[in-house]
Amino acid sequence: MKDVLILTGGQEEHHYVARALRDVLEDEQGGEIRVEVREVGQGGIEGWLGWITQRMGRGKAKGEGLGRWIRRAGIDVLGSSGWPQLRRLVALTLEEARPEVVVFFHPAVGLALQERVQDRSEAGFQRVGVVLEAEELPGWDGVAADLLWVADEGSAKELKEKNTRVKEVVAGGWPVRPTFEPAEERKRGPGKNREPFRILYLINSRRRKAVRTVEKILSFPDVEVTAVVGKEEDLKGDLRKAFSETQGKLEIHGWVKNLAGMIRAHDLVVTKPGTISVREVLATGRPTVLVEGGKNSEKRKGICRLVTRLGGGALADSPSEIAARIGQALEGGGVGLREWGRRARQEAVRSLGATERLASRILQMAQSATETERVPELRLIHHGHSGKKGLRMVDLHTHTIFSDGRLTLRELVDFYGRRGFDAVAVTDHLVDRRRLLGRLANLSGLVLTMDDLPDYFRALGEEKNRAWTKYRMILFPGLEFNHDGLTAKGSAHLLGVDLQSPIDPALSLKEICGQVRAQGGLTIAAHPHHMSSAWGKDTLYLWERQDEFRPLIDAWEIGNRDDLFNPVGLKRLPLIAGSDFHKPKHLTSWKTLLWCEKDPEAIKECIRRNKDVSITLYRDHRFGGESEEREEKRAAAERRSQ
Incomplete structure (x- = not known):
């Protein structure tokens, strides 16, 4: 069984194409392939993606700078509707679905997928981006994918020139439902016996002007009109009342099941410029007059x-303009209408079977996929038993997608567990909401909020059991309390490790230290001195008050990622080192080695006493052992030497 995951951004055309692809894939393959459609546009992201798209259309997000721009945009929009929640939803969805192929329709979703595979040799899935709007092309310049599917050759050529991260760009047509197929020009017969021109009016916008528009169209002598009003029963009644004496020149329908057949039975379609409706009309090879203006007209350009x-048609705004465009097309027996139809049929033929072709490519990619691990699978090597002393590798400063980390909690456990770590603490950010910077951070979606804490501790409890059962690795639940001020000397970050329950970040740092210790946890001063790297700002509040906080803090970070804080050693403060892990490349950083039993209380006591504690600059290998690949190479070399 192969799995295909389709991620929509909450927009109507996304859902339309997703359903069409799902139906084709499942109908053709039966039980061999499983297709799941997930919306990552919940919780306000739909509106945010629309805002992003609009800005992209204005050319403000191009090329390599798109990723940075989208992240800034997420912060600008604020709240849960921005970039942080999108990347979190995508990460959790991938973790749950574990697909062979992921299909997506928006460049922001593509960037969130890209973040999932960055710093890794294997993605674990193939990515198919479907570009539904030519106006969005600037946003796709920096999106990596195995395949980008676009509607026309012009868009394909532009993306091939600008996007070097895509393996293949295909101009395969716009994927509509298979029922919308090209139709030949309607034969109207010769002379007086010829049929009238049939015009289909889909009244899906500007309903107040519908009666006036129908009146203008019916003023042509050789025209019949079919009006489709959907669920607007009041409008249906108004039309029947206004045109009760039209003697068969007007048909009025409500909801139409076979819209494709109705479009093919007419010579011209009048409709709003909606992406789906226009694409369906073009797929049948019928010309169209688009009714501009009204709400969201900017998005429809x-x-x-x-x-x-x-x-393949014309644009109009008012009822008079609609009638004028139709009149021009009907002049000379419909010369203009036939030319519109000829060009519309060319587009229809080019896009014929687009959904089936795209589904076929997705199916090929899914069937050719092999099982890949997102991080190399390494042989488990346990460093002694829990009751015996041994050398323990620990990292007590890590972050997940619960705040601003890149990995899910499960991924982080697997990432460290496969590398033989003995203990890891998850310490996602929790900010002091009384402070200005804390309130802004709460809005960003990049930190935990008080509402998140129950789910956070529940998830940590579940992963704590799995980490020990699968890897014999101890997982400490923790938090990083951010008390950020406007200056470095007014800012402090404090780690609470092995917490049993949430602690209010609005408490003073001394009160937080007291509550951490009351729960049996460790207090650690995070990056307490000047940092030489440029990734974050200095937090010097605790350092400036070290005499005051020395009795309350169990250890001070002497190493944080790539930074070494020599003054911690010179002051002979109890020391520890951690990676401040946010993404996989941060693993190669300073770590702590302990000589103690593999037991939570023994590890904490070793750090508190700060004896048998040392630090090491870790590189990505199994501490105390080798990866299977490296072992196989070494064994092969030994065999050759014999």
Whole structure:
């Protein structure tokens, strides 16, 4: 069984294409492939993605700077509707679904996927981006994918020139439902016996002007009109009342099941410039008059430009303009209408079978996928038993997607467990909401909030059991309390390790230290001195008050990622080192080695006494052992030497 995951951004056209692909894949393959459609546009992200798209269309997000721009945009928009929640939703969805192929429709979702595989040799899944709007092309310049599917050759050529991260760009047509197939031009017959021109009016916007528009169209002598009003029963009644004496020139329908057949039975379609409706009309090879203006008209300019560029119709705003465009097309027995139809059919033929072709490519990618680990699978080597002293590798400063980390909690446990670590503490950020910077951070989505803490501690409890059962690794639940001020000397970060329950970050640092210790946990001063690296700002509050806090803090970080704080050693403060892990490349950093039993209380007591404690600059290997690949190479070399 192969799994395909389709991620939508909450936009109507995303859901439309996702359903069409799902139906084709499942109908053709039966039980061999499983397709799941997930919306990552919940919780306000739909509106945020729309805002992003609009800005992209104005050319403010291009090329390599797109990732940084989107992250800034997420912070600008604020709240749970920004970039942090999107990346978190994508990460959790991937972890749960574990697909062979991921299909996505928005460049921001593509960047979130890209973040999942960055710093890793294997993605574990293949990525298919489907570009549904030509106006979005600037946003796709920096998105990595195995395949980008676009509607036309012009868009494909532009992306091939600008995006070097995509393995293949295919101009395969816009994927509509298979029922919308090209139709030949309607034969109207010769002379007086010829049929009238049939015009289909889909009244899906600007309903107040619908009666006036129908009146204008019916003013042409050789025209019949079919009006489709959907669920608007009041509008249906108004039309029947206004045109009760039209003698068969007007048909009025509510909800239509076979819209494709109805479109093919007409010569021209009048509709709003919605992406789906226009694409369905074009797929049947029928020309269209698009009714511009109204709500969201700015967002519809892309599809309007498409119709005019193809020459498959015209644009109009008022009822008078609609009638004028139709009149021009009908002049000379419909010469203009036939030319519109010819060009529309060319587009229809080019896009014929686009959904099936795209589904076929996705299926090929899924069937060719092999099982890959997102991090290399290493042979487990346990460093002694829990009751005996041994050398223990620990990292007590890590972050997950619960705050600003890149890995999910489960991924982090697997990442450290496979490398033979003896203990890890998860210490996601929790800010002091009384402070200005704390309130802003709470809005960013990059830190835990008080509402998140129950789920956070529940998840830590579950992973704590799995970490020990699978890897014999101790997982300490923890928090990083951020008390950030406007200056370095007014800022402090304090780690609480092995917490049993949440602690209010609005308490003073002394009160937090007291509560951590009351729960039997460790207090650790995080990056307490000047940092030489540029990744974060200095937090010197605890250092400036070290005499005051010395009795309350169990250890001070002498090493944090790439930084060494020599003054911690010179002051003979109890020391520890941690990676401040946010993403996989941070693993190669300073770590702590302890000589003690593999037991939570023994590890904490060793750090408190600060004897038999040392630090090491870790490189990505199994401490005390070798990876299977390295062992196999060494064994092969030994065999050759014999």
